[in-house]
Amino acid sequence: MAGTSVESAARKPVVAIMIGMAGSGKTTLMQRLHADLEAASSAFYSINLDPAVRNLAYEPDIDVRETVDYKGVMKQYQLGPNGGILTALNLFATKFDQVLSLVERRVASETPPAHVLIDTPGQIEIFTWSASGAVITEALAASLPTVIVYVIDTPRSARPVTFMSNMLYACSILYKFRLPLVLVFNKTDVLPADFATEWMADCEAFQAALDGEKAYIGSLSRSMALMLDEFYSQLRAVHVSALTGDGVPELLDALQTCAHEYQESYAVDLAARRAKRDAEAAEAARQSVQRLEQDRAEEAAAHAGAATPAASGPVAVAAAGGAGASRVGPTLTPHGTRAVDRDALAEADEADGDGPVRTDVDGDADHDTGADADAELESFRAYLEQKRQDTRAADGET
Numbered sequence: 001m002a003g004t005s006v007e008s009a010a011r012k013p014v015v016a017i018m019i020g021m022a023g024s025g026k027t028t029l030m031q032r033l034h035a036d037l038e039a040a041s042s043a044f045y046s047i048n049l050d051p052a053v054r055n056l057a058y059e060p061d062i063d064v065r066e067t068v069d070y071k072g073v074m075k076q077y078q079l080g081p082n083g084g085i086l087t088a089l090n091l092f093a094t095k096f097d098q099v100l101s102l103v104e105r106r107v108a109s110e111t112p113p114a115h116v117l118i119d120t121p122g123q124i125e126i127f128t129w130s131a132s133g134a135v136i137t138e139a140l141a142a143s144l145p146t147v148i149v150y151v152i153d154t155p156r157s158a159r160p161v162t163f164m165s166n167m168l169y170a171c172s173i174l175y176k177f178r179l180p181l182v183l184v185f186n187k188t189d190v191l192p193a194d195f196a197t198e199w200m201a202d203c204e205a206f207q208a209a210l211d212g213e214k215a216y217i218g219s220l221s222r223s224m225a226l227m228l229d230e231f232y233s234q235l236r237a238v239h240v241s242a243l244t245g246d247g248v249p250e251l252l253d254a255l256q257t258c259a260h261e262y263q264e265s266y267a268v269d270l271a272a273r274r275a276k277r278d279a280e281a282a283e284a285a286r287q288s289v290q291r292l293e294q295d296r297a298e299e300a301a302a303h304a305g306a307a308t309p310a311a312s313g314p315v316a317v318a319a320a321g322g323a324g325a326s327r328v329g330p331t332l333t334p335h336g337t338r339a340v341d342r343d344a345l346a347e348a349d350e351a352d353g354d355g356p357v358r359t360d361v362d363g364d365a366d367h368d369t370g371a372d373a374d375a376e377l378e379s380f381r382a383y384l385e386q387k388r389q390d391t392r393a394a395d396g397e398t
């Protein structure tokens, strides 16, 4: 739960999204940050986006598990566990604007959080290569300085090849989300991450380590290592033990630096991308209206033609001979918010390709956010209403 100290109301909180391979320690880090921030009386807000986590050792302010039952979703749509988790997250994402308004309310309160902490599903692809991950991240980043916290299992990345694949993954996430990113080498109580610092600072040292791994393809790994050199120059790395709390102050400092970076460059880029998208949406809407008017005109002309067979002039000619003459009526589908959300999810899911998570849920995610999901969304609405009342009660107390 959030701490209680009065923070500077002028400063916006930093949103930290935990991303990392399954078992890297995202949830343990969430728990550690909860404990340390609470001990420092620093207010924060937290959201759990993992529908499948069994036991949480911290109490999030918003919990996806309380809104969508992923096992129920699995049964209802005959999905495997990954499909169930992905679909549950998709359902949650369709209403994320309401979640965001709760966060914003808290930010505008007298005890605004300094951090908004977000835990994501254990399997990395469910968040990073799904539409809902993009929808949620974009919504957050449009409102608050947002940073990706990329958590790495240090002991499991000690081999040059696994290290490189983990770094390549982080690199792909940086380019996908286009947000500041902190590399968190976790579990340093088991193995210090000095090797990582050395490899990141000295390409030759990494090459030498790679050469020791005989099985690996020499020239390809060499060029990838060079490419990663450029990537490293764009980020910060901290060494942490979520278990002991070592390195957490450095992580909090890195989050602040990233928040500045976000304000200075990422926010500008984001605004430009949003402006472009808004312009495209406006153009699409304009074309829709144009088509609608055209359809109406053709329909009216068809009626007029039927009523007065002798009618002449351009409209009647179009009605009689134009392609529109065969249409029954306007062919446009209304675009409400739900429809737009579904389109965005479907579109982005389509763009995802056949990743390991996608293969067993293909097509279902789009379907699941449709009309059948109303019951799920109804319980979600009730949950959010309860949260709203809680927020009001909390505001009243302060």
Ligand SMILES: Nc1nc2c(ncn2[C@@H]2O[C@H](COP(=O)(O)OP(=O)(O)O)[C@@H](O)[C@H]2O)c(=O)[nH]1
Pocket: 020, 021, 022, 023, 024, 025, 026, 027, 028, 029, 122, 186, 187, 188, 189, 190, 240, 241, 242, 243, 244
């Ligand atoms: N030794 C040690 N174990 C850790 C640390 N962080 C996480 N773990 C363990 O790693 C396992 C996976 O952690 P979890 O937070 O569930 O990973 P997630 O899937 O990324 O959320 C658990 O058994 C944790 O206790 C750490 O800093 N040190």
Ligand SMILES: [Mg+2]
Pocket: 026, 027, 028, 050, 053, 120, 121, 122
């Ligand atoms: Mg977890």
